[in-house]
Amino acid sequence: MATVNLIRAAAPQAVPPADDDAPLYEARRKIYPIAVRGTFRRIKWTLLVVTLGIYYLLPFVRWHRGPDAPSQAVLVDFPNSRFYFFFIEIWPQEIYYLTGLLILAALVLFLMNAVAGRVWCGYLCPQTVWTDLFQTIERLVEGDPRQRREKLKTASRSRRAFEAAAKHVLWLMVAWWTGGAWVLYFADAPTLVMQLIKGEAPALAYVWIGILTATTYVLAGHMREQVCTYMCPWPRIQAALTDEYALNVTYRYDRGEPRGSFKKTEALRLKGLPGGDCVDCRQCVAACPTGVDIRQGLQLSCVQCGLCIDACDTVMKKIGRPTGLIAYDTEMNVQRRQHGEAPVYRWLRARTVLYAALIVLISGLMALVLATRGSEGLSVIHDRNPLFVQLSDGSIRNGYTLRLVNKLLVPRRFALSVEGVPEARLEVIGEAASPGADPVVSVGPDQTYELRVLVSTAARLPANASLPVTFHLTDVAGGETVSVADHFKGP
Incomplete structure (x- = not known):
């Protein structure tokens, strides 16, 4: 009898039949992140203002080059096959400068990844910046997610329709100016603006403004986190370039677990039982622009923007517990703290030194060639x-x-x-x-x-x-x- 029981225990369990009607892909759930305040939110605001300010205003900056030369500081002059960047003029024969810039951009991206993971994605990526701007407009017009849920119960249908229309109009205005600013880099900006107003601009300008308006409106207003999760190849690439010392937004489960409500955890601690700092408020999830629960570990959808850190720190301050339950850290350090060991942070290591050295070398070589080139x-x-x-x-x-x-x-x-x-x-x-x-x-x-x-x-x-x-x-x-x-x- 015992032999039969052992055989039954060792036998493979029956696998339930697959549901042929089950969808192949998960249905998209709409994500409406809440507004948070904190250090990383201020950093994102600063970078948003600076980067968008440069993008929108740079075509109007003037730079005197002579009586017969264009006076726009940054200009891609296709008719005359020139690229102007302030005092630098690049000819078609000098395409190697563009190659050098692309190599530098890749190395800088690699260095940023080696130091702090997807910090580019969280703060400087155009998709992140414009999505952040569109979500801000959405919150200003329609309110935070809690206010939207209340409006579904109390506000009239006409008011909700008016707010939705206002939001999309503002989105289209931002998208239109985004496309318009791009074409200004390829012609004299003040002249082209007047031509656009009068309807006298080249047809190609209107075509590209229309294309870029549509792509900005769709990608930043509607697709949002879908671009980062499914369309962008960088999350897959950076996973192969990182190591155990790279900082990432990390939930310190050595401090947070076992999680539970504030009262329940305090009661456990009074009895001498373990109780984590995480009160399971889910504010970190509510603040995430991609809907990630960082407590489940590092995930493909996480863009490392740090907003969950601000949301968690706000809650920790309110309940009188130390901040930093979610922070830029490494999985290795979490495990070291669990074993009573001190955390280890290594900024200088083989890959960071190599990337930095290559950046300095290529930058110096390009500067030398540029300074000594003939006229x-x-x-x-x-x-x-x-x-x-x-x-x-x-x-x-x-x-x-x-x-x-x-x-x-x-x-x-x-x-x-x-x-x-x-x-x-x-x-x-x-x-x-x-x-x-x-x-x-x-x-x-x-x-x-x-x-x-x-x-x-x-x-x-x-x-x-x-x-x-x-x-x-x-x-x-x-x-x-x-x-x-x-x-x-x-x-």
């Missing part, structure tokens, strides 16, 4: 067909296409010379040159100039010759020189 440029393309021509007098001639770049806002004259080919003669098609002198070419202000150049030599060349040749471009007035190497082909 002229030269590129050379050898003719591909034919590679060379043998003239009637026996000399060999190669053809090249040269592109000269003048990055200054004044016209300049450049002298062309060639080196590396014996007895070389340099001829610029369409440009008059004095006998025996290097040809001189004029290039307009902030322009490129393309020309055809012929290099010939009567010297005897070895079979299958391919001689290195160097073209020099020298500013006649300033003396700055830029050189580019190529090859001179022979039979």
Whole structure:
């Protein structure tokens, strides 16, 4: 009989049949976070005002560059293929600066993750900032969640409809100005604003304003936390980049458990029984913009904004218990405190030092290249067909296409010379040159100039010759020189 019971105990339990009608995905529950006050809320307010202020107002900042140059401080000038950022002017040939900025942005993001988890998501991500702004408008118009629930019972249907309409109108106004501010970075802002008001702006401007208005309204007003949870890839990526020393918003269960009401916990403590500081008020959940219960541990939906910390600290102050039940901490430290060990915080470790060093190195390299770059440029393309021509007098001639770049806002004259080919003669098609002198070419202000150049030599060349040749471009007035190497082909 005992053997039968052991066999029954060891046998696998029957699995209930799957419900074919069960939904594959969880239905979305609407999240209406409450307003909180505290340190992290003030930080978020400050960053919201600063970042949105920069975004909306920066196109109107002026920067004098000269009589014929745009006076907008930050401008992406597609017609003239330029990017202006205050005193910096980037040409299309200098795309490596954009590459460097993208690498720096990734490294800064990695460093932020190594120090404090998803701090970017909680405070600086555009989705977080605009969602926070839209939720603030929602609370100002319709009230906190508690007030909304009361209005469902007491307020008239017309009042609720009026408030809902007012909220969506304000959302659309913010979304419209967001889209409008974006297009101002691609044209002179005051001019484009007047064109938009008069209906004379390019059609492409209206199209992009419409697209960005719709995306801002939908993403920040309606999808909200769904973007962070399901659309954004960063939560999945950062999990592979973090370690046990990275700070995250953490519920210190070593202090909070076992949780219970304030009166129940006090009664347990009077009897000498364990009682945690968490009173199970759920204010941390009510304040979370993504609806996360931080007491269940670190979760994919948590954006590490710290609002649950403010909500919990407010409750702890009211009941006379120490703050910091929820704080930026690590799971390792929670377990160390449970074992009576002191917490460990390591800001300097291999990955943080590596990220910081790479940021400094790349930033310094970019600054050095930017500070030492010339105001002229030269590129050379050898003719591909034919590679060379043998003239009637026996000399060999190669053809090249040269592109000269003048990055200054004044016209300049450049002298062309060639080196590396014996007895070389340099001829610029369409440009008059004095006998025996290097040809001189004029290039307009902030322009490129393309020309055809012929290099010939009567010297005897070895079979299958391919001689290195160097073209020099020298500013006649300033003396700055830029050189580019190529090859001179022979039979």
